[in-house]
Amino acid sequence: MISSPGGIARLAAALLLSAAVCFATESASALGAGLATARSDGPENALSGVLEAIDDNRLDIAMQRVEALIAAHPNFRLAHLIRGDLLMARTRPLETFGDVPKTVPREKVEDLRAEALSRLRALRDRPNGNRVPRYVLQMQADEKQLLMVDSRRSRLYVFENVGGRPQYVADYYVTLGRNGVEKTREGDQKTPIGIYHVIANLPRQKLTDFYGIGAFPIDYPNAWDRSLGRNGHGIWLHGTPSDTYSRPPRASDGCIVLANADLAVVGRTLQIGLTPVIIADEIEWTDAASLEAERAELAGAFEAWRADWESRNADKYLSHYAERFSSGDQNLAEWSGHKRKVNGAKSWIKVGVSRVSMLRYPREKFVVVSFDQDYRSNNLSNVMRKRQYWIKEDGRWRILYEGGA
């Protein structure tokens, strides 16, 4: 009457088996076993402890642990759901994880189940020390950190800049758009895929409780989005309302939502106008040596472009531009004609580059190279921030787009 190990075993099974499937498929992927690194004191370890106790059929221990978890995070809904199951299991066999009355919409339970799976998967799939995200070839010198969102895992990874290379710091559970990713239209409730930057810091005093402890807007739609006709606005990184610790994996209107405690940690080191936020379907991981080879190759092409521009040899200089090149208002032929005329008239040109950043664009084949360009010549000098899209075609890196940033 009181204890029903069979029921609770099903609870464990319902949750853990599906988790196990995920773990099995992913352990074969680029992610490996955990690298112990500093991270936030989130509820994932405690949650895992509760489920381990359930798995061992130590329901008394599981109850103690879930109650401790609730004491630490009183608004952690997932913990309340599991506590409900542990109590219910004492009165009757459970039929499923989150064995709530039939009158309750099942989606609400599924949301929490999805959150549980995301959190558990992240706990077991920590980035391995030998693995680096394929998107980050070069961080610019003054960028302290870079954020990367793995949409499929509902996870935000924080990397710090160590000599231009990303080094993993921590990762956090995030909520993304209700309708998934690849935002294209205003109101589509999707999170954009692409490379963005944090552009503002909105303190909580200026916001309603819905946004939690603060918000950091990002620059969607960026130049690439606009070139594709994508619209919408107001994609933010923000916190969580006071009545809940976290929200389901797919629940926002496109924003990236963190637990308040996590946003507090992440927000501390964000640089407004500088910190990149790369949002991908799934982060591609590679080994440091492969990434370094790719970086060296692109850096070589970039340096050749700079040197050839200085040389005033128009053919060599223009050979770095792809056939499909566009500057937004000029195609390759127009661009070539203009450059031949201008460069041919110079007696000397000096091009300095600094603060170079090279980031692969998610879902696209190009790498965004951003840099400060210090251009000097016998009759004109200017300093500007420039952005180029480099694409590898027929084994050679070429410029697809070039413009001011």
Add this chain to the structure above:
Amino acid sequence: MTSFPDPRPALAALVAALFCASAMADDIQDANKLLKSGQPQQALERVNKLLAAKPKDAQARFLKGLIYADQGNAKEATEMFLQLTKDYPELPEPYNNLAVIYASQGQYDKARGALEQSIRTHPSYATAYENLGDVYAKLASQAYDKALQIDSGNAGAKNKLALVRELVGGAPAATAVAAAKPPVVAAAAAPATAPTPAPATTTAPKEPTKEPAAVAAAESKPAPEKPVEKPAAKPSNAEILDAVNAWAKAWASKNVDAYLAFYAKEFKTPGGEARTDWEKARRVRIDAPKSITVTVNAPKVSLSADGQASVTFRQGYSSDVIKTATTIKTLVLAKAEGRWLIVQERVGN
């Protein structure tokens, strides 16, 4: 299960049957009849008269708590049952009724605590189990509401738990074996005058081995002495049974340290509570009564491959505050440093 605060008339006959012909019991019975016949005020007057003479009397106080509960006076009823749990922590009924009142007020966490106490006191107490099941369901429902940010709207259905209406020490009817026991003589310290069940002939509980210092126990020890049952056992079984009998003896002699020393370090506490909490609770239970009788009847020993021994027996228990309760008990023992120690204790086979 009957709704609090409705009376349970079906139990009246049983209650009556359990009361013996002592003057006190007659008065209690009269008060009970008055309550049952819808005259709570008269019942209260009768009980108050009894309490004027014997302020500590557990039965009268319990009945007074019931009267308050029936009148819907939750505050006084709570006070009455709460005080009873403090004075007689061995009794499961006051915990149960306290829980019923807490639950009726929507205080399910407190109700759960009281019911778990009740069951800890008497692991086979069916009413408390049923009530606890309901309380767990309520708590689960509240947890779900918090998880899903909904109001399941069942907050109204509060009054479903069963109030127990008789104080019999929690012996479940199915397995209770009443033992011969005279009314407790009113001593200076005024032990509870609990209803005395009619003598039964089923099983005369046997005494554990004699206690040199058990003066109090001697007073309340009317049961005829019986030689300790020694089943023809293999030598290894004898060693195990010696341990079980020594355990019962330590318990009956209220030697708590010796009693606790029979539990192995890895002993699994029944409610999963911390060892220190469990020990504290046991100490209170064993210290509370003036005398305790524990008997071990028809023990069966089975040895398992891992070297553990499982002993199942009919345990007879009685004390000056509790009538006899017989339960089937199983002790699992393991040998550590030459001693057989208890690693598990459970009710049932």
